[in-house]
Amino acid sequence: MKKTFLKTLAVAGVALGASAAMAVAGPLMDRIDSGKSIRIGFANEVPWAYPGDNNKPLGFVNAYAIGVLHKMGYTNIEPVVTDWGGLIPGLQANRFDVITGGMYILGTRCKNVTFSEPMAKVAxxxxxxxxxxxxxxxxxxxxxxxxxxxxxxxxxxxxxxxxxxxxxxxxxxxxxxxxxxxxxxxxxxxxxxxxxxxxxxxxxxxxxxxxxxxxxxxxxxxKNWVGIGFRHADADFVKKFNAAAKDYLGSPDMMKEVAQYGYTKSVLPDDHSTDWVCQHR
Missing domain, CATH: 3.40.190.10 (Periplasmic binding protein-like II)
Incomplete structure (x- = not known):
């Protein structure tokens, strides 16, 4: 009886350990939990994402991403401006945490970036x-x-x-x-x-x-789909981001924020998922 109990306890401990490992937060959640800012990276791509005075994040992709982050309860957001060609390398080198530059979801990029679900479809x-x-x-x-x-x-x-x-x-x-x-x-x-x-x-x-x-x-x-880019290690955060974005995408609040940049309902994405786009683009 004692041997059976210990065996059961050991199995339970392994299962609990596996669950804990699966629940380990990615580097972005660790950063947020330690009180640090969420760094968003973008280039000078008008009207997608570009800097205003003091690098204020402007453009419809920035407006969308920041809107979702606010919906998630995150307001400590730091803009980081770089050249377009430095966005993915900068993300991988931990110079910022999120790419809001207005990036197409492409199979070649999906190898290096985990994209949110699409927020636009453009040509x-x-x-x-x-x-x-x-x-x-x-x-x-x-x-x-x-x-x-x-x-x-x-x-x-x-x-x-x-x-x-x-x-x-x-x-x-x-x-x-x-x-x-x-x-x-x-x-x-x-x-x-x-x-x-x-x-x-x-x-x-x-x-x-x-x-x-x-x-x-x-x-x-x-014709391509646009997503917000994250590190592969931040899949836990991307899941939460997508959940918040589901209600925000196309909402009156979002459309009010992006209208000044020329984003209209005609640009809203169709029902293709990021997984599908990664495989077909």
Whole structure:
């Protein structure tokens, strides 16, 4: 009887230990529990996520992410601004805890980042000189007409362009949107590739020098879902974030916060999950 009891106790202890191990908080929850801030990383990507005065986090992705965090009860939030190409490396190097930069959920990125459930679905587009003299509508036009395309280092557009047959020699990679616009305006590139939102913002600030191509001329596989990025080790926090986001996404409170950045209900994601997107994009 005593041996059976001890055996049962030992088994229970193992089970309890396994449960405790499974319940161990990730580094972000440890950071929060110790009273430290949640550091959100983003670049200068208007209108997605960009810094205002004193690095104030602006843009619809920042507004959304901060709205969800507030709904979770977290208000100690610290903005960290970096180049686009430094977002994922910075997350992995623990320079910040969350990527709010407006990042597409892609299979190649899912290997290094755990994304929240999608908060938007958007398409790519080009900026071209006003009048679109080279007749650019999609990546195939860049390839077939032997044109030069400029885009941001680390942008998904590089991968997409190569997928559609554009050569490395036809792709100019620059730090971000400001340099993309400068290259097209100076004639160093025939078209600048980015998201429709980014392209639209660049056209608006160009003084009429460039216009945005029709995103519907892009292939369907350039339409992508946007998520908030976390470290793989913070899966426990991502689960809580997704639960809070479920009620916040598309709510009147959210739409009020993001409307000033051009986000409308037409941008709300469909019912595809992040797991599905990671496998198909």
């Amino acid at each position: 790519d587009a080009f900026i071209v000189p006003t009048g679109n003299p080279k007749g650019v509508g999609n990546y195939t036009d860049i390839k077939d007409k032997n044109l030069m395309m400029v885009t941001g280092a680390g942008y998904n557009t590089i991968e997409q362009a190569k997928k559609d047959g554009v050569k490395d020699s036809q792709i100019m990679a620059v730090p971000g949107p400001t340099e993309i616009l400068a290259a097209v305006k100076a004639g160093r590139a025939d078209a600048g590739a980015g998201t429709f939102f980014t392209s639209q913002a660049l056209a608006e600030k160009s003084g009429g020098a460039v216009e945005v191509t029709d995103p519907n001329k892009m292939p369907d596989d350039t």
